[in-house]
Amino acid sequence: MIVARDKEWRKKEPSLDDVVKKYQDMPASWILKVDIQRRGLWYSPNAVAKINPAIHAVHQDGKDLFRNNVDFVPEGLIWNDGSYLIANFDFDQKNPARDPYVIDYIDGKYVIVDEGKIVGDFQGYWEKPDFYNKKASNGQPLSTYVQARPQRIEVSVNKYCHFWDCPSEGCKYCPLTPSYKASGATEEQDDIKYMREAFAEAFKQRGRFTQVLLTGGSILSGKELFDDELESYIRVLKMIGEFFSGKRFPSQLISSAFNERQLEKLYNETGLTMYTTDIEVFNREKFKWICPGKANKLGYDEWKRRLIASVDIFGKGNVTSGAVLGTELATPNGFDSEDEAFENVVEEAESIISHGIALAANIWRPTPKSIFQNQISPTLDYYVRVYREFDKLQRKYITNPYNDDFRRCGAHVGLDLMRTY
Amino acid sequence: MSIFNSELIKIIEDKDTLKSIATVSRDGIPHVVYKQSLHIEEDMVVFYDLIQSSQVNKNLVNSIWFNGKVAISILAKDKRNFLITGRPVKSVTAGKNFENIYSKLQDKKGKEVELSAIWYIEPITIREETYETRRKEEQEKYPYIRHLDLI
Numbered sequence: 001m002i003v004a005r006d007k008e009w010r011k012k013e014p015s016l017d018d019v020v021k022k023y024q025d026m027p028a029s030w031i032l033k034v035d036i037q038r039r040g041l042w043y044s045p046n047a048v049a050k051i052n053p054a055i056h057a058v059h060q061d062g063k064d065l066f067r068n069n070v071d072f073v074p075e076g077l078i079w080n081d082g083s084y085l086i087a088n089f090d091f092d093q094k095n096p097a098r099d100p101y102v103i104d105y106i107d108g109k110y111v112i113v114d115e116g117k118i119v120g121d122f123q124g125y126w127e128k129p130d131f132y133n134k135k136a137s138n139g140q141p142l143s144t145y146v147q148a149r150p151q152r153i154e155v156s157v158n159k160y161c162h163f164w165d166c167p168s169e170g171c172k173y174c175p176l177t178p179s180y181k182a183s184g185a186t187e188e189q190d191d192i193k194y195m196r197e198a199f200a201e202a203f204k205q206r207g208r209f210t211q212v213l214l215t216g217g218s219i220l221s222g223k224e225l226f227d228d229e230l231e232s233y234i235r236v237l238k239m240i241g242e243f244f245s246g247k248r249f250p251s252q253l254i255s256s257a258f259n260e261r262q263l264e265k266l267y268n269e270t271g272l273t274m275y276t277t278d279i280e281v282f283n284r285e286k287f288k289w290i291c292p293g294k295a296n297k298l299g300y301d302e303w304k305r306r307l308i309a310s311v312d313i314f315g316k317g318n319v320t321s322g323a324v325l326g327t328e329l330a331t332p333n334g335f336d337s338e339d340e341a342f343e344n345v346v347e348e349a350e351s352i353i354s355h356g357i358a359l360a361a362n363i364w365r366p367t368p369k370s371i372f373q374n375q376i377s378p379t380l381d382y383y384v385r386v387y388r389e390f391d392k393l394q395r396k397y398i399t400n401p402y403n404d405d406f407r408r409c410g411a412h413v414g415l416d417l418m419r420t421y
Numbered sequence: 422m423s424i425f426n427s428e429l430i431k432i433i434e435d436k437d438t439l440k441s442i443a444t445v446s447r448d449g450i451p452h453v454v455y456k457q458s459l460h461i462e463e464d465m466v467v468f469y470d471l472i473q474s475s476q477v478n479k480n481l482v483n484s485i486w487f488n489g490k491v492a493i494s495i496l497a498k499d500k501r502n503f504l505i506t507g508r509p510v511k512s513v514t515a516g517k518n519f520e521n522i523y524s525k526l527q528d529k530k531g532k533e534v535e536l537s538a539i540w541y542i543e544p545i546t547i548r549e550e551t552y553e554t555r556r557k558e559e560q561e562k563y564p565y566i567r568h569l570d571l572i
């Protein structure tokens with residue numbers, strides 16, 4: 001059993017019950033999802049017995065550098081409302097700030113338990129795609145090169161982020177490059193030949209995938225900043241484009257903030273339909289502290305300007321921006337209170353959403369190996385309050401990013417809320 | 422014991438039966454659609470939603486989130502009709518079962534057909550709404566709620 005390092009933590013913040021009662025216009029099952037991401041989750045022996053690696057996607061399959069432990073946990077859960085919840089995320093399993101929720105299997109039902117009480121149920125674990133059972137021509141499992149969520153097929157093109165070339169410049173919440181280094185890996189990119197083999201096999205599965213996602217760490221080199229990163233994505237997108245008869249195919253790229261010339265090249269030379277560049281933190285000063293590499297190489301204002309400029313190229317509804325929500329309250333340089341953070345974050349978020357950009361904001365869990373690893377994330381009340389406000393703004397400015405919604409991702413739960421409008 | 426009797430299951434499975442589902446939007450606006458895929462599986466009403474951006478999908482999500490109800494009207498070819506009220510409890514959007522239904526739908530209706538979700542409705546009440554049945558019921562229960570010239 002995993003036990004919180006502070007035994008009194010429940011007395012210091014509103015409970016799940018309190019928050020559900022306070023925000024009656026927000027779905028209770030969705031609030032639970034938010035809290036699972038915030039606190040983490042663990043598995044009872046009954047729940048472990050239900051994990052079948054022949055059927056389910058378990059962590060050994062995906063080579064995900066956002067989780068350090070290869071411990072066969074399910075990659076994700078399917079919620080009763082048909083949405084997904086990624087479950088392979090790392091949290092401090094030795095001394096977490098809060099007790100994680102426990103997944104159990106009782107009377108034929110998958111349930112979520114907290115303090116011995118059932119607080120919710122869900123459909124089951126994510127199923128693995130057929131291509132996870134196949135190997136590339138070099139004998140490696142195809143899942144080494146391409147990974148899958150229930151309806152999304154994805155590839156991490158650059159496994160190393162060059163903002164870490166200067167050790168103090170990596171984003172403080174991010175475990176990608178520290179995990180890459182710890183894994184002993186040397187190849188930053190996989191051979192496109194094996195990626196192609198994986199995609200060819202994956203696309204044979206009828207009714208499985210609705211979108212292709214590309215992402216990866218930043219590459220700073222090139223004639224202009226990020227030119228080499230751009231080229232590596234174009235190369236992979238062109239290869240994927242060969243599988244489709246039309247020019248465009250449902251796809252998303254999460255990358256560094258490209259300038260207009262780079263964005264036009266990306267749009268014109270590939271079949272990409274959706275572009276995402278992550279603003280990460282909704283405040284210039286906090287961004288400078290938390291994402292020093294991004295701040296030094298480009299700066300908050302230019303990152304944001306490029307994000308907004310990309311709407312002119314990809315169109316309204318086809319641009320999103322991610323954030324690691326909650327880091328704005330990290331110590332010692334974060335906001336002093338959740339109220340102060342809320343005011344600032346919402347105001348800044350509106351200046352982005354009003355351009356037709358939806359926010360794919362993730363919940364910050366102080367992740368092992370990241371610089372922020374021993375910090376404490378904000379309360380559940382804070383997350384629900386902020387997401388509720390984002391949702392109101394997204395409804396006002398009609399951002400609807402169908403290609404980054406509840407059925408493609410499974411991480412940024414805030415965009416689930418757009419399912420009813 | 423099943424909440425659905427075999428007669429009603431037979432009516433629901435008849436291809437000439439009309440099956441509609443009424444839902445309510447987040448803003449309280451009612452919406453009715455016909456769902457010929459509607460059938461019974463293990464005491465649940467099941468149907469396929471083929472369009473992700475459909476209003477019925479949005480309304481069902483709203484219902485599953487806030488414990489809302491839906492109404493299902495069944496009209497048999499002999500004009501007998503039934504009203505089922507229920508609660509959406511599950512929406513399947515991925516997995517082997519989803520993929521099988523997706524393939525079957527395409528094989529039957531053509532390659533253009535998409536599948537967005539398989540919805541499961543847990544029934545709460547079932548009531549026959551056929552005019553003759555309801556008229557007799559009312560006559561027995563309220564014999565004096567009538568026009569005088571019918572007494």
Ligand code: SF4
Nearest residue numbers: 161170171174176217
């Ligand atoms: S840009 Fe920041 S968040 Fe993205 S991979 Fe690099 S260090 Fe991590």
